[in-house]
Each structure stands twice: as structure tokens, then as C-alpha cells.
Amino acid sequence: MSAATSTTSQMIRFMRRYPWRVAAGAFMAIAGTLLGFVFPAITQKFIDKIIPQRKTELILGTAAIALGAFALRQVFYSLRTLANNAFELRMTYDLRSELHRKIQHLPLKWFDRQSSGDILTRMADDVPATQRVILEGIDQGLPSILQVILTGGVMFTIHPKLALVVLIPVPFIIAGGWIYAKWVSPRATKAREAASGLSTLLHDNIAGIRQIKSYTLEQEKQEDFDESSGAYRDQQTKLQRAWSIYGPGMGFLGDLGVVLLMGFGAYWCIQDMLALDSLRASGANATALASFEANALTIGKLSQFLLLMGMFYEPIGRLHGVNQTFVNGLASAKRIFDILSLDGAEKLHEGDELKEVKGEIRFEDVSFRYDEHRPTVEHIHLAVQPQQTVAIVGATGAGKSTLFQLLTRFYDPDSGDILLDGKSIRSLSKVSLRDSIGYVTQESYLFNQTIRENLKLGKPDATEEELWRALRLACAADFVEKLDGKLDATVGERGSRLSGGEKQRISIARAFLKDAPILLLDEATSAVDTKSERLIQQAIDELRKDRTCLVIAHRLSTILHADQIYAMRAGQVVDHGTHEELMQKCPYYAELVALSFQEEKLAE
Numbered sequence: 001m002s003a004a005t006s007t008t009s010q011m012i013r014f015m016r017r018y019p020w021r022v023a024a025g026a027f028m029a030i031a032g033t034l035l036g037f038v039f040p041a042i043t044q045k046f047i048d049k050i051i052p053q054r055k056t057e058l059i060l061g062t063a064a065i066a067l068g069a070f071a072l073r074q075v076f077y078s079l080r081t082l083a084n085n086a087f088e089l090r091m092t093y094d095l096r097s098e099l100h101r102k103i104q105h106l107p108l109k110w111f112d113r114q115s116s117g118d119i120l121t122r123m124a125d126d127v128p129a130t131q132r133v134i135l136e137g138i139d140q141g142l143p144s145i146l147q148v149i150l151t152g153g154v155m156f157t158i159h160p161k162l163a164l165v166v167l168i169p170v171p172f173i174i175a176g177g178w179i180y181a182k183w184v185s186p187r188a189t190k191a192r193e194a195a196s197g198l199s200t201l202l203h204d205n206i207a208g209i210r211q212i213k214s215y216t217l218e219q220e221k222q223e224d225f226d227e228s229s230g231a232y233r234d235q236q237t238k239l240q241r242a243w244s245i246y247g248p249g250m251g252f253l254g255d256l257g258v259v260l261l262m263g264f265g266a267y268w269c270i271q272d273m274l275a276l277d278s279l280r281a282s283g284a285n286a287t288a289l290a291s292f293e294a295n296a297l298t299i300g301k302l303s304q305f306l307l308l309m310g311m312f313y314e315p316i317g318r319l320h321g322v323n324q325t326f327v328n329g330l331a332s333a334k335r336i337f338d339i340l341s342l343d344g345a346e347k348l349h350e351g352d353e354l355k356e357v358k359g360e361i362r363f364e365d366v367s368f369r370y371d372e373h374r375p376t377v378e379h380i381h382l383a384v385q386p387q388q389t390v391a392i393v394g395a396t397g398a399g400k401s402t403l404f405q406l407l408t409r410f411y412d413p414d415s416g417d418i419l420l421d422g423k424s425i426r427s428l429s430k431v432s433l434r435d436s437i438g439y440v441t442q443e444s445y446l447f448n449q450t451i452r453e454n455l456k457l458g459k460p461d462a463t464e465e466e467l468w469r470a471l472r473l474a475c476a477a478d479f480v481e482k483l484d485g486k487l488d489a490t491v492g493e494r495g496s497r498l499s500g501g502e503k504q505r506i507s508i509a510r511a512f513l514k515d516a517p518i519l520l521l522d523e524a525t526s527a528v529d530t531k532s533e534r535l536i537q538q539a540i541d542e543l544r545k546d547r548t549c550l551v552i553a554h555r556l557s558t559i560l561h562a563d564q565i566y567a568m569r570a571g572q573v574v575d576h577g578t579h580e581e582l583m584q585k586c587p588y589y590a591e592l593v594a595l596s597f598q599e600e601k602l603a604e
């Protein structure tokens, strides 16, 4: 199945969710279309019957029927607009919501390869473009096709020969539409990719604005942006050029139909008038004259044909527009359904619930790699008894944080197993597992909300008192007190209104509030000053007494009292033991300690 076919069938499956809305939209569009046939029929009646037969008494009634049909048509149009607007908003809402839900549940491995700008483009641009394809299909495509078929049929019943002439341009129009779609389709995909590239760059440049300014990269970044923006412009130009040839080209074929109608219509009309004259001159009886007239091309029929021609080629013109929306929108729809049909979304509730967590953790021969090229951690054995504090130390890039990401099941090991209280964490529900872990990550991310909202992520029903207690324990109460709005002060994007140390303290307070039986601290105090660090350390010491705690620390003075220390190098555990044991038996650890103390001394 080609990409376009599979995207189309995915769209049809999506539409099936709204049978009533689709049916109502289609019904009103079709009803409006059918009412459009009333006026041409009435025109023919006026010209061929009412006027020549001087039937003034029929004028009012016939005109009233025409007016009624027009009025009803506008009522349907108005209802259709209302219904379609509501449908459009509903569909956009549903598509965005579903896409967001799917993205939230995709594994981190997917995010490692995806840029935020691309995701934003899919949400902001591709969703409305997809919805436009569906809606235009129902609102414009369906009635247009029906109108073309019905008008063609009516034309055949009036005068088959003239109808055939009028249809001469149609095969060329169909071929033109097919060629246009074939040519545009890959270019539309490229244009969507170029738009996404532009968003990615913009997103990156805004997020990294401080780095850009500090390295005075404004000019270079501007050039990159212009280049990316130029790539998008070039793709769009190609599409517009194609449209500028296709649209008028097809319009010309429609004009050709009208000219053919006028030419052949006028010729056959004159022929029939001449034939009628000679029939009359030859003294033919009334029945013969009436029978001839019934099949002849009269001025009334020609006028009706002219009106029907408008009704025939006008929807064809609309179909060109639908074709354009369809081909461009299909590229967008593909980008949406590509995500919606991804396998491997996290099933957060699948698996066993943890009832009571003792906090015994074991890594059994765990190996993992982010990508195929090189292993990240290999054959890791690690054991933590309930309520122990275990520290993991090692050079940067050794794989320490990766162990935390495996324990929280952000990623799953390629081989080996991780056990919590003797149960493989793969068998546990992710919600249950993650609920039992308080995790202070290396980068303390704060949402662009208030301090209160950021803290409440740890405990949604926390009282005011609990919030302040957590802040005090994390040495954050003093600075929050001074903020305008205190707990209700907003922290800015990524917490940009706070210092690195302040952000870190809010993150620690959040973990304190969560009060989970397992605590993971990844360089939790690396950005705070030494005095605060000591105070936070006291709070952590207090907190870890009745829970299992795993700590990654750069300043080794903070982990000397850990029950066990694991020294890691290049993805492997080199050795483990208490500080004293390791100082004796592990030169690598002794070296790390010496370096760390040197650094700490310099920092004081």
C-alpha cells in the first residue's frame, strides 16, 4: 500500500468516529446541491413555455418556487456552515488531544530522536491541515462530485449530443488533476519538512538565546535561520508555481467547454429552427410538430444548458482547490498519523501494583545502550538493602544517571534485570513504580507556572504548611519568602526567573513533598552554595533514615557516609564497598576522592 493510500485509509478510519456529523454535513451539502437544479429548470420553463404561450398567470407561482428553492438552499448553507465550524473545532480538538496523549506516552527513546520544533509544527500546523482535508472532502469534495455527476446526467436527458460535446474537456481535466497530485505530493512533503526544520531552529535559538548572546552568535544564527527560512520559501515557491499553472490551466479547459457549448449549441439550435420552419412550411400536423419540438434544441434548452454549464464547471473549479488542499494536507496528515500509529506507547497501568515498598533494589547483570554504536552500561550488578543509602560515583559519562533512568523505566535494559523487593520492575505497573520513587534529576526542570504548582507536582493535595515545610527543608523558604507573590510567583520558562541553585532547591523540595519510599538524587545539590548544601544535606540525611536512597554526587564529601559506594568507569562497575574499604582496595576511587577534595578546597 502506498503512503498516500495508507494515510487516506487512516483518515477514513478517523472520520468513522463522527458518523452523525459526517452524515449531517454530507446531507446538507447534497440537499443544497440538488436545490441548485431548480432555477435552470424554471428558466427553461419561462423561456420555452410561459413567455411564448403568454401564460402570465403562471409567472407568480413559478417565481415563488424559484425563490423558495433559493431560500431553502441558503438555509441549508447556513446550517452547513454552523455544523461544519463546530465539526472543525471538535476535530482539531480531538486530533490535538489524541496526538498529545500519544506523545506523552511515547518512550523516551523516541524523544531522543525527535526535535521539539518538529513536534510543535505537527501540533500547530499539521493538525489543522489534516482537519481541513477531511472537512473540505465532506463540505466541498463530496457535493462537488455529486453536482458534476447530476448536472452531467441532467444535460444528457435534455440533449445527449450537446452534453457529449460539453464533456470533451473532462478527461483532460481528470488527467491534469492526477498529474498535479503526483507532482506535488513529494514536494508538499518536503515543504512540511522544511517548515518543521524552521520551527526546530527557531525553538533551539530561543531556548539557547543566552548562549547565543554570550558567544555573540547573533549573526551566524541569523544566517542559519535565513537559510532554513529560504529552504522553506523555495519549497513553497515550487508548490505555488505548480498551482499557478494547474489552476488556470484547468480553468481554461472549463472555458473551452463553454465555448464548445456556445458554438455547437448555437449551430444545432439554428439547424433545429430551420428544420422546424421547413416542417411548418410542408404543412406537418400538430403532433408531428410537437414531437419534433420535444427533441429539438430550443433557445430555452440552450439557456438551461448555459446555466447547467455553470453548475457543471463551477464544482470542477472547486475540486481543483480540494485537490490542492488534499495533496498538501495529505503530507500533513501523514505526519500526524505516523505518530498516532506508532507502536510502543507506554502502558502506564499495565503490570502489578506495588502494595508496600520495602526498598530493596538489585541490578542483575544489566546491560544497556542508547544506540547500536556503543554500549552505555555493561554487566552491572548492584544491590541496595532497604533503607540503605548507596552512592554511585565515577567520571563524567560513566553511565551513572543511566542507572537511574533504567530504575525508573525511562528505558529498559537490553539484557539483565532490575528487581525491586525481589520483583522484576518489568512486571510492575509504571505508575506504581514511579509513584514509589522520588527523583531529583540532574537538570532541575521547572514548568512555567507558579512555585506552588511546581511543588504540588510532588503532592497534589499538599497543604500550605506542608509546602513551606518542604521549602524550609530544602533551604528554599528564605528566597521564596522574598519573591513577589511568594508561592504564587511564576518561575518563567524552564524556571528562567530563578537561579540554578534556587531551581535545584525547588526540585529538592518537590521530592521531599512526594515522600516516596525510594529517593534518587542525581547531583541534586551541585548548583547550590556550600553552606546551603550542608543544610540540605542535613535534611536529606534526616529524610533518608527511613527510605532507600541512591545518590550520584560530584562532591564526594557528601557521600562518604553512604552504606555502599559503587565506583563506575566507562559503563562498568569497577568496585564497591564502604568509603574506607574502597580507599584501601580501589585506586580509581582513591583518585576520584583526591580530585574531588582538591576541587572542593579550591571552591571554598
Ligand SMILES: Nc1ncnc2c1ncn2[C@@H]1O[C@H](COP(=O)(O)OP(=O)(O)OP(=O)(O)O)[C@@H](O)[C@H]1O
Pocket: 112, 370, 371, 376, 394, 395, 396, 397, 398, 399, 400, 401, 402, 403, 442
Ligand atoms: N539520551 C541519550 N541518547 C544517547 N546517548 C546518551 C543519552 N543519554 C546519555 N547518553 C550517553 O550515555 C553515556 C552515559 O551517560 P550518563 O548520563 O549516564 O553518564 P553520567 O555518568 O551520569 O555522566 P555525568 O556525571 O556527566 O552526568 C554518555 O556517554 C552519554 O553521552
